[in-house]
Amino acid sequence: MVVLNGFEVVKEALIINSEHSADRPRFPIYEKLGYVGDTKGIILAHYGSSWKEQRRFTLTTLRNFGMGKKSLEERVTEEAQCLCSEFKSQKDQFDPNLLINNAISNLICSFAFGDQLEYSNENVQRLLLLFNSALKAKSGLLGQILNEIPFLTHIPWLIDPVMQPQYELIAFLKKIILEHQKTWDPNYTRDFIDAYLVEMEKMKEDGSSSFNETNLLMTTYDLFSAGSETTSTTLRWALMFMLLYPDVQSKVQEEIDRVIGRDRKPTMEDVLQMPYTNAVIHEVQRCGDIVPLSMPHMTYRDMEIKGFLIPKGTTIITNLSSVLKDHEVWERPLQFYPKHFLDEKGKFVKREAFMPFSAGKRACLGEQIARMELFLFFTTFLQQLTFEIPNNQPRPREDPIYALTLSPQPYNIRVVPRV
Known part of the structure; x- marks a missing residue:
C-alpha cells in the first residue's frame, strides 16, 4: 500500500495519471454482498469495460432525469422549502441531523425509486436506519480488521454483526426492485430502476453485457449510499459553522437579501452573483473534509510519481x-476562512487544490447534483432563517467523528425566522 500526501503528489496521481490510478483493490466484506467479478456496481468495480458501461449509463440517466436541468433544480428547491418548514415547526432547540438526512434521502429516492417519501413515512425511516447502521458497521474497527484479514470473514460470530445491517439494506432494495419489475412498463420510465430495466431488456441477447440484476442492485445501492450521506453531512457542517461564525452567517444573509431578496426562491443562476456565499459553501466543504481518505485506488498499470515507481496492482x-x-496551498489551512476562495476584489476564485469530490477517472459522478443541492439548500436556509446556539447549550465542537466520513459532533440548533 502507498499513501499519497499533498496537492502536487495527488494531482500527479489522479489527474495527470488518471487512468494509471483508476483501478480498485479487493474489499472482502463487500464481496459478501455480491461485489464480485463484474457485478460490482460503480464505486467498488475494477477499472474496465463493465465499470465504464455502468458509469456511462448512470451519468446519461442522471442527465435524462434532470441533472443540470431546471426540472431537477425545482425538485431540490421544493425539498429545501419543505425542510425549512420542518425547521420552523420545531418549537424549541433540536438536532437537525435526521431532518436533513430525510430531505436529501427524499431527493435520491425520487430519482432512484420514483418515490418522494414524507418525513414521517415508515419506509424512509427504515431505509435511513438501515443505511446508518450499515455505514457504522462496515466502517468500524471490526469491519476494517475483516477487510485486512479476509479469512476471518469465514467466522460467523465475527462477520455476522458487520454484515447483518448490510443484508437487511440489500433485502430492502431487492424488495423495491421486485416491485418495479412487477409494475414495469417499457414505454414509461419512472426512475433509475425503470431505466436500468429498459437497458437490461435491450442488452439481454448480448452475452458480454454487464447489465444484469446483480449490477442493478449494486448500482442502486451505490447511488443511494453516495447520494445521501455525503451531502447531508456537508449541510450539517454548514449549519454548525454558521453557529460558530455568526458574522459569516450575517454576510451571507446580506448577499442573499441583495441578490435574491426575501420573496423569490433561489436558483442556480444566482450563484454567479453571489461570490461570498459560494466561497462559504466551498470553505465548508474544505474544512468539513468529509471523505478524508477518499476510496482506495489501485494502480491499473505501472505508474511513476515524483520519481517513485508504483507497480501495477498496488493499493493507493x-x-x-x-x-x-x-x-503550501492554503493561507489558513486549519481555520474556517472563506477568503480562501475570494480575490482582493471579493470575486470568487476557483482553487485547483479543492478536491472534496476527489479527481480524475474516479471522481464522484454525482458532483454536479451535490453542488446544486448544497447551494440551493444553504441559500434557502439562510434566506428564511437565522441559526443560533441555544442558550443552555455549549459551543459546538469542531473536531469530527470519523466513520468512513468525517461528520460533526451532535449539536442542537435554535432557528429564528427572518421576517
Whole structure:
C-alpha cells in the first residue's frame, strides 16, 4: 500500500495519471454482498469495460432525469422549502441531523425509486436506519480488521454483526426492485430502476453485457449510499459553522437579501452573483473534509510519481485531507476562512487544490447534483432563517467523528425566522 500526501503528489496521481490510478483493490466484506467479478456496481468495480458501461449509463440517466436541468433544480428547491418548514415547526432547540438526512434521502429516492417519501413515512425511516447502521458497521474497527484479514470473514460470530445491517439494506432494495419489475412498463420510465430495466431488456441477447440484476442492485445501492450521506453531512457542517461564525452567517444573509431578496426562491443562476456565499459553501466543504481518505485506488498499470515507481496492482490511499489542508496551498489551512476562495476584489476564485469530490477517472459522478443541492439548500436556509446556539447549550465542537466520513459532533440548533 502507498499513501499519497499533498496537492502536487495527488494531482500527479489522479489527474495527470488518471487512468494509471483508476483501478480498485479487493474489499472482502463487500464481496459478501455480491461485489464480485463484474457485478460490482460503480464505486467498488475494477477499472474496465463493465465499470465504464455502468458509469456511462448512470451519468446519461442522471442527465435524462434532470441533472443540470431546471426540472431537477425545482425538485431540490421544493425539498429545501419543505425542510425549512420542518425547521420552523420545531418549537424549541433540536438536532437537525435526521431532518436533513430525510430531505436529501427524499431527493435520491425520487430519482432512484420514483418515490418522494414524507418525513414521517415508515419506509424512509427504515431505509435511513438501515443505511446508518450499515455505514457504522462496515466502517468500524471490526469491519476494517475483516477487510485486512479476509479469512476471518469465514467466522460467523465475527462477520455476522458487520454484515447483518448490510443484508437487511440489500433485502430492502431487492424488495423495491421486485416491485418495479412487477409494475414495469417499457414505454414509461419512472426512475433509475425503470431505466436500468429498459437497458437490461435491450442488452439481454448480448452475452458480454454487464447489465444484469446483480449490477442493478449494486448500482442502486451505490447511488443511494453516495447520494445521501455525503451531502447531508456537508449541510450539517454548514449549519454548525454558521453557529460558530455568526458574522459569516450575517454576510451571507446580506448577499442573499441583495441578490435574491426575501420573496423569490433561489436558483442556480444566482450563484454567479453571489461570490461570498459560494466561497462559504466551498470553505465548508474544505474544512468539513468529509471523505478524508477518499476510496482506495489501485494502480491499473505501472505508474511513476515524483520519481517513485508504483507497480501495477498496488493499493493507493489518496489523502484528500493533506490536499484540502495543504500548508503550501492554503493561507489558513486549519481555520474556517472563506477568503480562501475570494480575490482582493471579493470575486470568487476557483482553487485547483479543492478536491472534496476527489479527481480524475474516479471522481464522484454525482458532483454536479451535490453542488446544486448544497447551494440551493444553504441559500434557502439562510434566506428564511437565522441559526443560533441555544442558550443552555455549549459551543459546538469542531473536531469530527470519523466513520468512513468525517461528520460533526451532535449539536442542537435554535432557528429564528427572518421576517
